[in-house]
């Protein structure tokens with residue numbers, strides 16, 4: 001019997017679950033850039049936020065978002081996507097949806113928001 005090949009999106013989802021973004025207490029304090037890295041935002045949005053076939057560009061986010069909105073969005077993106085026509089249209093272009101980053105603290109979501117607003 002052939003081994004079952006996992007589709008790349010599933011592998012990505014599994015690795016996201018596995019790493020969980022949990023902070024290592026001995027590690028250097030988290031920054032927006034390190035959280036972007038640890039939470040694999042780059043896997044869908046590109047290292048510099050330029051976007052990929054998995055997710056939209058995060059450049060020029062300030063045209064659409066305030067910091068507070070982004071912090072809320074990261075907690076429950078799909079609730080936002082429901083209400084926002086632009087995001088809804090965008091979602092259909094990508095194989096997976098934007099994940100929720102509930103496991104981060106508000107402070108960490110704030111750091112990530114600052115980071116992506118500065119891209």
Ligand code: HEC
Pocket residue numbers: 012035036039040041042043044045054055056057058061064070077078081087090091092094096097098099101112116
């Ligand atoms: C599995 C792929 C994936 C990962 C990982 C991911 N995103 Fe997304 N993201 C998307 C997709 C797809 C969208 C488009 C809307 C949707 O489908 O929900 C999106 C939308 C966004 C948007 C809104 C973009 C706009 O046009 O206004 C922001 C901001 C964002 N992501 C930030 C992040 C951050 C920060 C992280 C890491 C903490 C992250 N994303 C991780 C796939 C991903």
